Amino acid sequence: MGACDPNFLSCLLIVALPLLSFAVIMIFTWRRHKLSLAISLTCSTIPLILAWSLFFRLKDAVTMAKPIVTQVNWLVSDAVIVPFGFLLDPVSLLMLAIVATISWLIQIYSIGYMEGDPGFARFFADLSLFGMSMLSLVSASGMLQLFISWELVGLASYLLIGFWYEKFSASEAGKKAFVVTRFGDIGFFMGLVFLTFFLKDLNIFGLGIFDINNAALTHKLTEAQVTLCALLIFCGVSGKSAQFPIHVWLPDAMEGPTPVSALLHSATMVAAGIYLITRLFPLFAASVTAMSVVLVISTITLLLSSTIGMVAKDIKQVWAYSTVSQLGFMAMGLSAAALGGSTLFAGYYHLTTHAAFKALLFLCAGVFIHHFGTNDFFVMSKDGGRKLAIPMITVTIGALALSGIFPFSGFFSKEAILAQLWHLPNKMWVGLALFGAFLTAYYTFRVIFVLLFPRKDDDPVWQEYYVREPGGHGHGAHDDDAPGGHDEHHGVPWVMSFPLIVLAGFTLVLGFLQTPLEKFLLGESHPHDMNYMLLFSAVGCALGGIGVAWLDWGSPKAKWQGFIKKFPALENFFIQKWYMDHFWRWFLNTFIYGTFSRIFTYNDRRVVDGGVDAVAFSTIGSGRLLSFIQTAFVQLNMLFMVLVLAGVGLYLLMGR
């Protein structure tokens, strides 16, 4: 348990190196791009190696019930002891490895993507900060450390989303992401405070994850207390993991550079929420009410984002909404597992597979965006998107995985979640999930088919779809000459295609690792009772979605109109994103600006300013008053001096 423990040391290195790189780049080398890149890459490669070595070294040694906790007392002040340390159990080990891998791949990818950007070094510094906070989040042993990392992730995402801060929309998006997630974090923090309050014997700083779970398992808390805490913590989860109704920041977060979107939306930031649920799974599982709420909210999220994804024209928006829907799907799986008395495996497994294929999808989108200088996949299609062989193949693999087609990883994990849902007494949930899967397949393959089978250049359809927005995505001149710049065999620099291939490999392989992974996570593997009806309906839904997409967008006779066009009201509803942004704007105007701001402004003007003024006026007034004493008669002053002197002297003499 000491500081010299090899596990502790490697964890410390994993967390500290990226932080070091952030500090060094920001303070010293931010002018020198090459050097900064070298520092950042070194400081992400070593954690990668360490994380995987930890994984392989400890994978047989730890179980969920018997984790390795190494911590040192970071701050000791009388009764308050703040431990800082690492909790290594299968969940965190796997997550460490995934996060380290994804951030490493994204750094590699960013070498190509951010080439020539004036903020190149700053970008890598921010990536390092993000990596550090995420790695520390997934390995935190105590809730305080987790919360700090949680907030650091928020900070890093703010920096990264608003990376092109000279663009108004980007800085606004960063602000939105920061404020909206903060909204949820208030709930999270209150949940922690209540937990501390209920558990009495623990102070908030020493609140360990293990303690909470033990308390929940041993029924130290009453049902109502668990529900309250779980729901409050879920507020934080829904902020980070973009669950309804505070998911609105995530689509806007696409303003950041594409590697950032990939980083935020695959294994890391948004997964942090799901990770927290798995981390505190016993706590959540102890409350039926809380889990039902989670189930409802995640289902709404799934459907909402899938339907919005159907009408979006920005490729990153589509992936963003698909992320939201998949997160909803994971939360559904976890809550269904908790309600059905099952394990956290399904949701966590989907988190793992999703990390790989969503990062893949985003990075592919990044390649297209980088190449064509636009986010609109219709424009990419016309400009010859399908000629980029490697991204096209890998994006198709990712899309197949996302839709849940055998043999790609998404198939297995979705299947696991659906099986959990199937066990619920109410079959409505599994129906809704299947419908969500159908929609997912539909909107995913809408993108793929449009990219793969563009119309001829003189097709009238282009008048509607070929709208080149001026400015593209913030690359300016760099993008405009990009196609001519590197137009060799595939036109994609190897640093960008290499991560695609690696991630595609993961996507293919992870599906077949279900049994070993389950064994690793749970200690034993449950034999799968293959529910063929469910299996066929799931695959049927996915294939149905793809089929409809083919009819609408793929086949040569397709009208290039979504089936949703037949319901204009509904379509408009989806295009307006279910009016969620309007709702929040209204909410903001009415309650925040209209009510609280006014009250606070009033308070500021009258109470704070008034108070300051009162102090000033009273100072001036008392000065005026006192100045009457200042008669400029030296002898009067001296007389008082002498009198006081004599008085004090006599007083001192009196005692003798």
Add this chain to the structure above:
Amino acid sequence: MLVFNQLETYLYLALLLFAIGLYGVLARRSLIAILISVELILNAASINFMAFNRFLAPHPAVGQVIALFIMAVAAAEAAIALSIIVAVYRKLKSINIEHATELRG
């Protein structure tokens, strides 16, 4: 015991001189009169030193040396004070301390 061979005699004397000087400092309006009163106070202190030197001190020369120093300092102080008085007179056309009220609040 002879009256001039007692420490207390000199101390009371110095005390009287000090009180008279203090009264002068507090009551007189002329700057020069105040200066004169200050000289009286200094002399009171000097007498005290000399008296302690005569009756208590281990080395009788030390008190005398200090009295000499007091004299020197008093001379310096008188020179400065007098030049200040001349300057004040030039500025205010008066050496009445009650007229020097430029710092009135």
Add this chain to the structure above:
Amino acid sequence: MNFPGFLSPQGIATIAFFVVVAVTLVGALIAVAARNIFHNVLGLAMSLIGVAGLFLYLNSPFVALMEILIYVGAICIAICFAIMLSEPLYLPRPPRKFTKILGAMAGSGLVFIFLLLLTKKTKWVPAAERSTDWSVTTIGHYLLTNYSLIFEVVSLLLLVAMLGAIVIARGGRGSS
């Protein structure tokens, strides 16, 4: 206190002592109370001569001599010059203010009482071992050995005071 016979040496010395004390106190009273500023200076001179007499009684003829030399001979003369350089004596003087005098008396009286009590209540203890060397030679020796630093500093102080007096009396910098 016991009074010896008037004509014995101690008696004569005692009478002379009271004369000296009277000179000192009366001079001091004149220096403070007289309305004419010139009388004040003369009172001061008288008082200082009395103090010099006291110094004689305190076994220090040298300091008594210096007292007369510096105070009476230099400072009083300097004050006379200041009087002549400042306000003319024939100007009408404003009447005294009763409250001010009362305040000054109260102030000085209080201090007097305080110091009187202090003097009374303190037990004055002579040093266990006392040297009997009162000679001027020793004073000179001390001035140039143990107290040489102070001696030098005082000479510096006098120089500075002289310069400062000249500068201030000339009307300050820049107004020749």
